[in-house]
Amino acid sequence: MTGPTAFVRLPRDPRLDLFRGLANWAIFLDHVPHEVLSWATLKHYGFSDAADTFVFIAGYTAAAAFGRLVLEEGYGAAFARALKRAFRIYSAHILTLLLFVSLVALVAHGLNDIDDLHQYNVDVFTDAPVTGAFQMLIMQYKPVNLDVLPLYVLLIGAFAPGIFLLGRCPNLTLALSFLIYCAARHWHLNVPAYPRGEWYFNPLTWQFLFVIGAWSAIVGRRTLGAVIGSNRVLIVALAYLAFALLLSLPVTRDYLPSALTAWFAPNDKTNLAPYRIVHLLALALLAIRMIPAGASPLGWRIAEPAILCGKHSLPVFCTGVLVAFLAHVTIELGGNVIAAQLLAGSGGLGAMCVVAYWSAGRLQIPTIRFQGASFDDNRRR
Numbered sequence: 001m002t003g004p005t006a007f008v009r010l011p012r013d014p015r016l017d018l019f020r021g022l023a024n025w026a027i028f029l030d031h032v033p034h035e036v037l038s039w040a041t042l043k044h045y046g047f048s049d050a051a052d053t054f055v056f057i058a059g060y061t062a063a064a065a066f067g068r069l070v071l072e073e074g075y076g077a078a079f080a081r082a083l084k085r086a087f088r089i090y091s092a093h094i095l096t097l098l099l100f101v102s103l104v105a106l107v108a109h110g111l112n113d114i115d116d117l118h119q120y121n122v123d124v125f126t127d128a129p130v131t132g133a134f135q136m137l138i139m140q141y142k143p144v145n146l147d148v149l150p151l152y153v154l155l156i157g158a159f160a161p162g163i164f165l166l167g168r169c170p171n172l173t174l175a176l177s178f179l180i181y182c183a184a185r186h187w188h189l190n191v192p193a194y195p196r197g198e199w200y201f202n203p204l205t206w207q208f209l210f211v212i213g214a215w216s217a218i219v220g221r222r223t224l225g226a227v228i229g230s231n232r233v234l235i236v237a238l239a240y241l242a243f244a245l246l247l248s249l250p251v252t253r254d255y256l257p258s259a260l261t262a263w264f265a266p267n268d269k270t271n272l273a274p275y276r277i278v279h280l281l282a283l284a285l286l287a288i289r290m291i292p293a294g295a296s297p298l299g300w301r302i303a304e305p306a307i308l309c310g311k312h313s314l315p316v317f318c319t320g321v322l323v324a325f326l327a328h329v330t331i332e333l334g335g336n337v338i339a340a341q342l343l344a345g346s347g348g349l350g351a352m353c354v355v356a357y358w359s360a361g362r363l364q365i366p367t368i369r370f371q372g373a374s375f376d377d378n379r380r381r
Helices: 012-029 036-040 052-072 075-110 115-119 122-126 129-139 148-168 170-186 201-225 223-228 230-250 258-263 272-288 300-312 311-331 338-359
Strands: 369-372 374-376
Touching: 012 036, 012 052, 012 122, 012 300, 012 311, 012 338, 036 338, 052 075, 052 122, 052 148, 052 201, 052 272, 075 115, 075 148, 075 258, 075 311, 115 122, 122 129, 122 201, 148 170, 148 201, 148 311, 170 201, 170 311, 201 272, 223 272, 230 272, 300 338, 311 338
Parallel strands: none
Antiparallel strands: 369 374
16 A cells, blocks of 8 residues: 555656667767767757756656555555665666776776876876775765766665655655755755765755656646746747857857856856756757657667666666776877767767667677576576
């Protein structure tokens, strides 16, 4: 028995997988220094970027998935499944971190480019591996580009006990989340990082965007229908997106009054500035209006790689972290020319798609025979 709940059964929306897959691609490209393909990503043309999209969709899909479980098996089952999911993400983070540290150290010493150890914050671990291992396990130590998964672990872990409150009082949950967000920004509250500083993604502020996504899945579909369908609201959203574009492009920003640009510079990503949230919501409104549910382009073959990368976002994201460093090395060895950047970027995206197709069981792995034994990962799955 679940008792009264605001959760509803939501069909799987391929638009969420599409945009989560595109966000995965954008995060990879943004992680590669001097990557010409990164100019196609969102961060150059507005206040929010792929990380905002990823967290918002994560909240929406968490509410949809665990809400369905509440309706079918009750709150206890949803609580246990959420903790299991958080532990799986935590395990993926630890494994990816160890592989990343090993890869950076191996390549840096092999190419005699020791500066990469410092540039990617790996020397902190290699200089004191015991301390580094402990800090890694408590998620205080994070090399460069490995900040998203620890945030995701905390969000899903906190979501486990929050499922009950969200299902019974979604509006109250959103209000409490907003108060935590305001308090963290006002009093500069954050989680410490090792060996110094604080988390790049402040979980006390980013939780608000996650909860907005979860609230949208539960309540937003019923209460915001008129807002989403309003042409006046759409015009306001387009105007805000245009304003953000003017402030983000150097060619236009330099002609705007400094008193205006000072409000938005630097773009406060760590503490999730309010204008980033508004920008992401404006983009979400535009996406909903431009690509309605069941739109035919979602079934096109060209959209399939991104959708699969969204469906299997965890292994795809972890792959992107590793290949981003290899892409950086490729660009450096190639003299930072455009051809090397294109090769590195397209190769990394290709590797992420291979992992997505393999995770979906769509990629056939040849059977390997050893002393009469047969090993076929696809068949075992």
